[in-house]
Amino acid sequence: MRPFKYARATSEAEAVQLVSATPTAKFLAGGTNLLDLMKEDVERPTQIVDLTRLSHLAQIRPTLNGISIGALATNAQVANHPLVRQNYPLLSRAILAGASAQIRNMATVGGNLMQRTRCPYFYDTAMPCNKREPGSGCAAFHGLNRMHAIFGYSDKCIATYPGDMANALYALDATVKIRGANGQERTIPIRDFHRLPGDTPEQDNNLQHGELIVAVELAKNDFAKHSYYLKVRDRASYAFALVAVAAALALEGDRIKQARVVLGGVAHKPWRSTEAEDALVGKEATEANFRAAAEAAMKEAKPLAHNAYKVELGKRAIVLALQRAMDETI
Amino acid sequence: MNDKNEHPSVNDGDLESLSADEEKLLDELGLFGAARRQFLGQTLASGLGIFALQLLAKEKALAAMTSPDAVLAQNAASGDAIQVTMRINGSTQILTVDPRTVLLDALRERLGLTGTKKGCDQGQCGACTVIVDGRRVLSCLTLLASCEGKEVTTIEGLANGAGLHPMQAAFIKHDAFQCGYCTPGQICSAVALLREAEAGEASYVTRNLRTITKDLELSDEEIRERMSGNLCRCGAYPGIVAAIREVQSGRQTAQAWHFATQEEIAAVMNDKLLREGRSDETV
Ligand SMILES: Cc1cc2nc3c(=O)[nH]c(=O)nc-3n(C[C@H](O)[C@H](O)[C@H](O)COP(=O)(O)OP(=O)(O)OC[C@H]3O[C@@H](n4cnc5c(N)ncnc54)[C@H](O)[C@@H]3O)c2cc1C
Ligand code: FES
Ligand code: FES
Numbered sequence: 183m184r185p186f187k188y189a190r191a192t193s194e195a196e197a198v199q200l201v202s203a204t205p206t207a208k209f210l211a212g213g214t215n216l217l218d219l220m221k222e223d224v225e226r227p228t229q230i231v232d233l234t235r236l237s238h239l240a241q242i243r244p245t246l247n248g249i250s251i252g253a254l255a256t257n258a259q260v261a262n263h264p265l266v267r268q269n270y271p272l273l274s275r276a277i278l279a280g281a282s283a284q285i286r287n288m289a290t291v292g293g294n295l296m297q298r299t300r301c302p303y304f305y306d307t308a309m310p311c312n313k314r315e316p317g318s319g320c321a322a323f324h325g326l327n328r329m330h331a332i333f334g335y336s337d338k339c340i341a342t343y344p345g346d347m348a349n350a351l352y353a354l355d356a357t358v359k360i361r362g363a364n365g366q367e368r369t370i371p372i373r374d375f376h377r378l379p380g381d382t383p384e385q386d387n388n389l390q391h392g393e394l395i396v397a398v399e400l401a402k403n404d405f406a407k408h409s410y411y412l413k414v415r416d417r418a419s420y421a422f423a424l425v426a427v428a429a430a431l432a433l434e435g436d437r438i439k440q441a442r443v444v445l446g447g448v449a450h451k452p453w454r455s456t457e458a459e460d461a462l463v464g465k466e467a468t469e470a471n472f473r474a475a476a477e478a479a480m481k482e483a484k485p486l487a488h489n490a491y492k493v494e495l496g497k498r499a500i501v502l503a504l505q506r507a508m509d510e511t512i
Numbered sequence: 513m514n515d516k517n518e519h520p521s522v523n524d525g526d527l528e529s530l531s532a533d534e535e536k537l538l539d540e541l542g543l544f545g546a547a548r549r550q551f552l553g554q555t556l557a558s559g560l561g562i563f564a565l566q567l568l569a570k571e572k573a574l575a576a577m578t579s580p581d582a583v584l585a586q587n588a589a590s591g592d593a594i595q596v597t598m599r600i601n602g603s604t605q606i607l608t609v610d611p612r613t614v615l616l617d618a619l620r621e622r623l624g625l626t627g628t629k630k631g632c633d634q635g636q637c638g639a640c641t642v643i644v645d646g647r648r649v650l651s652c653l654t655l656l657a658s659c660e661g662k663e664v665t666t667i668e669g670l671a672n673g674a675g676l677h678p679m680q681a682a683f684i685k686h687d688a689f690q691c692g693y694c695t696p697g698q699i700c701s702a703v704a705l706l707r708e709a710e711a712g713e714a715s716y717v718t719r720n721l722r723t724i725t726k727d728l729e730l731s732d733e734e735i736r737e738r739m740s741g742n743l744c745r746c747g748a749y750p751g752i753v754a755a756i757r758e759v760q761s762g763r764q765t766a767q768a769w770h771f772a773t774q775e776e777i778a779a780v781m782n783d784k785l786l787r788e789g790r791s792d793e794t795v
Contacts, residue, residue, distance in 0.1 A: 188594055188611035188657050217653045218634050234658050262713045271721040278716040282741020287647040419740035
């Protein structure tokens with residue numbers, strides 16, 4: 183690991199100021215992604231600003247219209263908070279699908295949103311990668327791309343966003359609250375948080391350098407009764423998603439009033455399928471309708487050399503996730 | 513060095529009980545006084561005899577001894593060193609370290625607490641699991657600097673005097689390891705799991721998250737999911753699950769193995785002799 187200077191922030195303002203002042207400075211939260219990438223020499227910060235003492239940023243509290251989750255709350259705290267489990271069980275299950283118990287005790291909400299891709303070429307400093315080193319090329323495009331995107335990629339980058347929590351946050355229309363260098367707060371709707379790679383894959387998301395995520399906010403919704411997070415991976419647990427589905431339904435009588443289908447592991451950001459959602463609204467919650475929605479979701483998929491399996495797998499995962507969302511014993 | 517370094521230190525009695533040959537070897541290695549004490553502490557903690565160390569090149573052994581201090585001196589000079597105070601297994605430790613130091617390396621290389629293992633060093637295996645402020649974490653991805661004021665428990669801190677922690681005893685009873693490399697991490701993880709289940713914390717396979725309550729009794733499926741952050745290359749998983757199930761449920765089950773009896777050993781011996789045509793030698 184390269185040398186860096188370490189500072190422990192005592193206030194939000196100080197944290198933002200310290201990172202803003204140095205282009206190569208980074209915030210440290212749980213460290214589970216940043217330290218890993220520093221050991222691999224992929225991230226090379228010269229200054230680390232430790233956020234972990236900003237305990238007020240770890241609070242989870244009800245708001246007039248829902249809930250506010252502090253950016254420093256750990257994944258384990260969020261998944262097990264009574265209000266989250268009761269009103270947003272989709273979020274709990276998505277978080278619990280990620281990583282391991284140890285990592286969920288360390289990983290924070292802010293860090294989880296900011297986690298970088300798991301593309302092996304991004305990790306391998308001997309290989310070209312436009313995300314790691316803009317202009318060097320994409321080794322995955324003609325390389326081994328079994329884990330890579332089937333939607334929204336460019337010839338510059340085919341990496342996927344690896345996280346689970348964010349897929350649920352997309353389905354629940356979360357808002358990300360941010361504090362900027364000038365002390366101003368701003369909010370970004372979660373659907374505008376992560377970016378597609380386009381010509382600038384080095385930018386994972388729309389946060390500016392020095393901006394601090396302070397909270398994630400969720401409004402009330404009607405999805406608590408019928409939602410499920412399904413994750414398909416190479417082994418039963420403790421692996422990143424090949425395909426994941428955050429599915430949520432709100433029913434009126436026996437008709438679907440509102441639907442959310444967000445796919446993970448298929449694009450550079452959580453991939454909300456409005457095609458699938460449109461196919462579901464107004465219909466009954468039957469397997470045939472779920473199948474039609476799954477077909478609609480995958481219609482525009484453009485698989486690469488090694489990941490065509492994700493199209494069929496994705497369809498089946500969508501159907502199963504919707505079925506589980508309807509099964510009240512789960 | 514201003515470490516209040518309790519674990520690996522060796523008292524004068526141990527130093528006096530060295531044989532003349534051992535004394536000579538340590539003299540040859542150039543280890544005297546505090547350095548000798550620390551060195552002995554580390555070799556004892558690692559289960560190596562002093563003579564086993566002859567297998568190591570003299571330079572190598574010395575480098576391992578002196579490097580933390582050398583690095584420290586350099587960093588102190590450049591002003592980047594940081595001081596961290598925390599409690600480890602009940603005793604206060606003050607360490608001055610390079611900011612890059614992770615908890616795992618501090619435990620093993622500075623404090624001689626080599627029970628905590630380094631597997632992947634990347635968060636992928638769980639061998640380095642320790643308990644910080646009551647929760648299991650990966651020490652390989654924990655910056656020591658962020659441990660200021662925290663309470664760390666490692667595998668060395670679980671036993672109560674000579675009495676093993678019930679989870680340690682259950683691992684032995686259920687033959688829950690082969691090489692043992694993953695075991696300290698497995699046990700720390702399992703101990704923390706008990707509290708999580710008691711507090712009603714959920715896992716990915718927990719049904720109906722909206723209605724779960726406290727004091728969960730975990731199925732094997734639940735135990736496997738909750739322990740998925742600890743890999744075992746030897747595949748001792750059935751024993752690990754059995755050990756955790758016993759402690760978690762509080763229901764004792766029969767020991768899965770026993771030491772061979774005289775009769776069993778004799779039977780095997782006789783069998784061998786008969787096959788070799790040496791029936792007159794059987795007992
Ligand atoms: C072996 C392994 C398996 C994993 N499996 C999964 C999985 O299956 N699913 C999944 O979703 N994740 C998985 N993860 C990733 C894990 O969830 C992330 O590493 C974690 O969520 C990152 O959070 P952190 O607090 O540790 O972030 P850190 O590592 O501390 O920081 C990550 C990045 O976020 C920035 N940052 C942190 N907090 C803020 C903030 N408040 N504002 C602005 N920037 C901030 C940091 O500067 C840094 O760039 C896995 C990780 C490992 C090591
Ligand atoms: S050594 Fe820490 S998880 Fe493998
Ligand atoms: S006992 Fe050998 S790795 Fe688990």
